[in-house]
Amino acid sequence: MLGKRELYEISGHWSHYSDDMFPPMDLGSEQIVMRPSLCPHHALMFRARAHSYRELPLRMAELGPMYRSELSGVLGGLTRVRAIQLNDAHIFCTIDQVADEARAALHLIRDAYNALGITPARYRLSLPGPGGKYVDAPEMWHRSTALLTEVLESSGLAYEAAEGEAAFYGPKIDIQIADGAGRESTLSTVQVDFHQPERFDLHYVGEDGAKHRPVMVHRSIIGSVERAVAHLIELYGGAFPGWLAPLQLVVLPVSEAELPQAHAVVRRCTGMGLRAEVAGPEHGSLGARIRTHRLVPYQAVIGAKEAAGDQIALRLRDGRRLDPHPAADVLARITAFVGAHQTDLWDAMP
Secondary structure, eight states: OEEEHHHHHHHTHHHHHGGGSOOOEEETTEEEEEOSOSHHHHHHHHHTSOOBGGGOSEEEEEEEEEEOOOOGGGOBTTTBOSEEEEEEEEEEEOGGGHHHHHHHHHHHHHHHHHHHTOOOSEEEEEEOOSSSSSOSOHHHHHHHHHHHHHHHHHTTOOEEEEETOSBTTBOEEEEEEEOTTOOEEEEEEEEEESHHHHHTTOOEEOTTSSEEOOEEEEEESSOBHHHHHHHHHHHHTTOOOTTTOSSOEEEEESSGGGHHHHHHHHHHHHHTTOOEEEOOGGGOOHHHHHHHTTTSSEEEEEOHHHHHTTEEEEEETTSOBOOOEEHHHHHHHHHHHHHTTOSSOOOOOO
16 A cells, blocks of 8 residues: 655656645655555566566556545545555566557456446547646657557557546556446556656566566556446446346245245355345245345245245346246356356246
């Protein structure tokens, strides 16, 4: 969570980004700050030992905390917060590997969006604008912008260029999402960074035995967990896809006589990696329990007939009711759907 002020002076955050950082704290003869970014820490990790070209691309991923000193007027629910858990990674690679790594990051983002059911509003090529908040290195900006443009065009993605939206050290591909009111925010990013490898004097030993400077590709697949969750809550109204739902299956015994079978089913679910629990008659009538658990993807009703035959009468969150089937078949089908990150709940039983 913390880093020395010196670290961010080296990275350039202190001179270009300090207005968005929390004030430094004195610690003996040093000053420390709540970290505004993960990339300088990963640069230190890369610099901690020697590297060969055979190791590249070298990828470091972290789900880590970072902090932004946002004014109260711009904060909003989970969408814009001061304490962020960022899904972030940094790839150290050769210049010839940059385009492939950036394209691979876009593929990962598309896979994640498909699993989550997220539709991008648009792809944005975020470029520098006027003013002094950007690193003054025209050649560096030209090279990184050309690489990201090539990646977007070779990926067949329509995009819009936007000045003034780049990071202070380089351009970005931003994947924009929109809420129900049409307000846009950035969820995922891919960046090409020549600046920090130079600032931290990073290098690897090439095939020729000489030292070479790596390029740093930043990739954030679903951005901040807070913003992703905010978007999913609005998108689904709490009715998350089966694989993502906090509670995936609720077992509903019709009466106390079926409680032992209900608990046995939950134990089987736990063994198969499903999140399940029993909602017994002590919680009200069957109808009341069904309504209480209306956001749970799968409701397994067990009456006397089902208990005797080790069956489940499955109710789906979308209103479908299935005829009783063997519990083993039903649980196997649910596990397959969950494991495949399906956004659908079911298909026809064979």
